[in-house]
Amino acid sequence: MNVEGGQPLLPVECEAFCQSLQKYDLRDVGSSSWSRQHEKLEKLNMQAIANAAAEESEFVKEFLINEGKYPMLIEDLLTTELWREKIFSQFIAVKFEPKITFPVYMVLYHEATLVNLLETTLYYQETCESCGDAILDLIDYCHRKLIWLSARSEEDLQTEVDAEDAEEKASALGPNMKELSSQDASIQFDIAIKCLSLLRYICDHLSVLPLSCSSRILNSLDFPVLLVEILQNSPWTKADNGKLQKYIDNKWTVITDSDRFKLTKTEGQIWLTLYKLLMDPDCMRKYELNGLRKNTLLKLRSHLNELMVDQLPILGDLHMYLERLSMMEAPASKQDLILEQMPEIRARLLEDNNGKFVTISKNQMKKFFDPSEETLKEQAKRWADTYNFDMLESLISEPAKCAVCGELATKRCSRCQNEWYCRRECQVTAWKKHKSICDMLYTAKQPLK
Structure with missing residues (x-):
């Protein structure tokens, strides 16, 4: 990938990425082709943020409008939301324990990537117009997230009751799934906050919407x-x-x-x-x-x-x-x-996958989220290319936390630059589990000889 001036994409690369974006069914979420599209969207998101922050030409928005991709982005967002509600919940219900958390985390974070990209570009009237009738589904999506945000405060008032239930549920999960559940809660809060901006931009342009x-x-x-x-x-x-x-x-x-x-x-x-x-x-x-x-x-x-x-x-x-x-x-x-006029995308997704969620979750656990050593090595190379950690530090949603104890972290693994720790004791404790992915990420970053 060509990187100039600290930017993840050049305009010509951006246009090619936008042209290649396509819809994926719920059963294909997490597949290798889906993962490659996630990587493209992540790069488009980082480019859009970089352009907006520098007050430069926002060509990501222009290419997405020209290619008519905003309805597809909204459908992708709703598909990922449905995956979290129906498939990830099945992972938790059957106490699935993946060998490595990143593939599952990538799907959970995909929802945040799409919301971030929409938040960055929906400020403009022409972007909202480009969404067409799919904007109704985005409005309903924002409503669900804001209902959750409002209810979250009410639940905080019952911490004594909820803490016992949460502790009981967490104790039944393995360490990797427990970590993913915690990350999911943090991602959902960030998404809900961003939906307040999405709603404001939609309301500002009601005159040109359906x-x-x-x-x-x-x-x-x-x-x-x-x-x-x-x-x-x-x-x-x-x-x-x-x-x-x-x-x-x-x-x-x-x-x-x-x-x-x-x-x-x-x-x-x-x-x-x-x-x-x-x-x-x-x-x-x-x-x-x-x-x-x-x-x-x-x-x-x-x-x-x-x-x-x-x-x-x-x-x-x-x-x-x-x-x-x-x-x-x-x-x-x-x-x-x-x-x-009623929103149609989520209703269609629910109808198309009705009664299939358990089967889909079982297939994805075997095919996509319990990968072989060879598949992990191949994916690690793409992850290292996509997630430019130096750039992501400026975009990260919260301060780095220790991978072991959850405390604020100041030390990062010097080999892979991916894992954070608060002190050496935590790094030593985590090394046995972290070593395999660390080796793959480190190897993937080395230049070919």
């Missing part, structure tokens, strides 16, 4: 009420050892007292989305306001203080709207007949 999008966002799924509940729960904030932390730039960051009330990007995305859905004339006309929705929206008033309005001045208009709303009676429910 007509059903606005009614689905406003009434069928009631995103305004859901966003209020997420603001109330504030899942991107937590207290650790008496210190306030917020999830900023894909990692938990300690917040000083002076920055306690400073809006983060995540909070800003929610407020901008709410402003669009509640203040846009077309959205106001379509939103079916009732007593429950009115009372929920009025909870926003407690957040709209002077510090908040100073940071986002447009929220002053929202504050005045809420004050007027508090003095109004909610209108009677409409009885009009409404015809709504």
Whole structure:
């Protein structure tokens, strides 16, 4: 692969990659051809991030639009989500213990790669238009993730009860599957946070999207009420050892007292989305306001203080709207007949694979996720080419953690540059398990003689 200026792709390579992207069935997830496409998407994602960060021409977006690949990316996203729900859950149920975790982790991370690529490029109106009717499925996908994000805060209030259940389930798993389950939870949280940005970009371009999008966002799924509940729960904030932390730039960051009330990007995305859905004339006309929705929206008033309005001045208009709303009676429910276009991709995937999930999981455990030594060596060469660890350090979703104990790590394996440890004792403990993959990655990086 040609790498210039620290960028993973050249425009000509990027165009060729976009042209080659294709759909994969659920049963093919994890196959060698699927893995090669994942590697292409990972490189496209890194290139898109690099272009956006440098404010350069975003040719990844242009090639994806020209090749009509956005509906395919959304279907790929939903297929990966279904794999996690139906196939990965089967791995856990049968206590599958893979010899190496990376192939399974790569599928779990594939979902995050696709969400990241969409988040980076859906900022533009032409990208949203290019999604076509598949945007309805993306809206529903965001809704499922934000429901999970809202429920996550509620579950945190029951840690004593949940901890016992989690410990009992974890004890039944082997160390590799236990590690994968922990990584999956971290990936899902990061995805849910990114879905807040995806939703904001979709709402910004409702005027050019299918007509059903606005009614689905406003009434069928009631995103305004859901966003209020997420603001109330504030899942991107937590207290650790008496210190306030917020999830900023894909990692938990300690917040000083002076920055306690400073809006983060995540909070800003929610407020901008709410402003669009509640203040846009077309959205106001379509939103079916009732007593429950009115009372929920009025909870926003407690957040709209002077510090908040100073940071986002447009929220002053929202504050005045809420004050007027508090003095109004909610209108009677409409009885009009409404015809709504429904999302089709997830429904089709469920129908096509109905009753096949157990069989698919058994086949994939044997064929794709319990590979031979020769297959592992072949894959290791591609992994070393795809995952440029020096570049990924700037994109990593959270600080490196020790592969043994989970503590913050500062030491990395000098041979493969892939595994992290907090101290030498942990590195020695992990060496027996890590040696085989370390040898393969190290060998794959060596130049051919």
